[in-house]
Amino acid sequence: MCVCSKSLKNNRERGAVLIMVLLIVALVAGLSIKFAGDYQLGMARAEARWHGAQARAYLFSGEGAAIKFLATDDANVDYREELWGQPVPIELPDSMGNILIAIEDANSSFNLNSILDPLDPEKGMLEPLRYKPAQRMFIRLLQALPSEQDPNVPLVKSPDEAAAILEAVVDWADPPDSPSGAGGAENDYYLSQPDPYQAANTPFRSIEELQMVRGVTPAIMKALRPLLCVLEPGERMNINTIPEILYRTINVSTDLTPLNQSQASALKAEVPSSGYYSSPSDFDVSWNKISGAGAADKELATKTRYFWLTTVVQIGDQRRVGRSLLQRGNPLFKVVRREESN
Numbered sequence: 001m002c003v004c005s006k007s008l009k010n011n012r013e014r015g016a017v018l019i020m021v022l023l024i025v026a027l028v029a030g031l032s033i034k035f036a037g038d039y040q041l042g043m044a045r046a047e048a049r050w051h052g053a054q055a056r057a058y059l060f061s062g063e064g065a066a067i068k069f070l071a072t073d074d075a076n077v078d079y080r081e082e083l084w085g086q087p088v089p090i091e092l093p094d095s096m097g098n099i100l101i102a103i104e105d106a107n108s109s110f111n112l113n114s115i116l117d118p119l120d121p122e123k124g125m126l127e128p129l130r131y132k133p134a135q136r137m138f139i140r141l142l143q144a145l146p147s148e149q150d151p152n153v154p155l156v157k158s159p160d161e162a163a164a165i166l167e168a169v170v171d172w173a174d175p176p177d178s179p180s181g182a183g184g185a186e187n188d189y190y191l192s193q194p195d196p197y198q199a200a201n202t203p204f205r206s207i208e209e210l211q212m213v214r215g216v217t218p219a220i221m222k223a224l225r226p227l228l229c230v231l232e233p234g235e236r237m238n239i240n241t242i243p244e245i246l247y248r249t250i251n252v253s254t255d256l257t258p259l260n261q262s263q264a265s266a267l268k269a270e271v272p273s274s275g276y277y278s279s280p281s282d283f284d285v286s287w288n289k290i291s292g293a294g295a296a297d298k299e300l301a302t303k304t305r306y307f308w309l310t311t312v313v314q315i316g317d318q319r320r321v322g323r324s325l326l327q328r329g330n331p332l333f334k335v336v337r338r339e340e341s342n
């Protein structure tokens with residue numbers, strides 16, 4: 001073999017080795033980039049989990065702080081200007097994040113479970129005594145709901161339209177197959193719908209159930225939702241914390257129509273100079289001054305048994321919102337319902 005061909009072969013071998021080396025370097029570089037990406041993703045996930053776990057821990061500690069704080073509240077009367085009515089922002093150490101704790105009166109809305117008593121079958125539809133006081137108040141509330149397009153136009157235009165919805169609500173929760181009257185609706189109505197379903201036949205567990213009830217349109221549901229709560233049947237709304245529209249549910253027992261807007265405003269303006277009513281009988285004085293028309297349906301309270309606590313926790317880019325329903329105890333409150341969202 002000549003020297004020239006041996007040298008050519010050596011060069012070829014070196015070239016092949018170089019290509020192999022370059023391929024290996026490229027492969028290692030590619031794998032490194034992939035592993036680095038996976039590592040960063042893993043770290044980000046671990047960090048998110050850690051922040052999420054921290055945020056949840058802070059939600060629970062917010063509950064504990066609110067329970068201790070509410071234990072100092074005067075249980076004899078409740079109104080917004082008390083300390084619980086002020087939201088509390090808390091900065092976490094080392095700029096880690098913040099917590100906001102806000103407490104609302106759960107009894108500042110109308111209790112859907114307060115209107116489920118049987119109707120008096122001896123009385124005809126639209127006879128006021130067919131209904132219990134809270135049921136008459138609900139009939140008035142429906143007629144007080146404003147249309148979204150024109151606030152001067154009511155969504156439910158007459159007592160009979162409102163009474164029909166009330167009767168369907170009673171049927172939704174009462175024992176099966178005993179329709180209340182013309183407006184009532186039991187399973188035969190719901191099972192004949194294009195998408196059939198059955199009535200609950202038990203007290204409401206959620207406000208959202210109401211949209212399944214005959215006569216409750218999406219517009220009525222939207223207007224009612226912020227004015228309702230679902231508590232035990234005996235829970236009344238607190239006159240010190242309700243919005244003005246709920247004043248319109250009050251009227252003399254023989255009248256199924258709501259107070260008009262100006263009557264409601266005048267009644268609300270009669271609040272004592274202290275800014276709140278100490279007892280329901282104090283409210284009677286204001287009512288008599290405005291109406292002079294005799295006994296009214298006033299299923300009202302001046303103290304509150306249930307509060308909603310909202311805790312918002314922000315840590316890094318993790319945000320958690322928790323809602324807890326707190327029931328007044330003596331003196332410590334207890335959590336009876338929890339909802340969480342991001």
Ligand SMILES: [Ca+2]
Nearest residue numbers: 073074077078
């Ligand atoms: Ca209080």
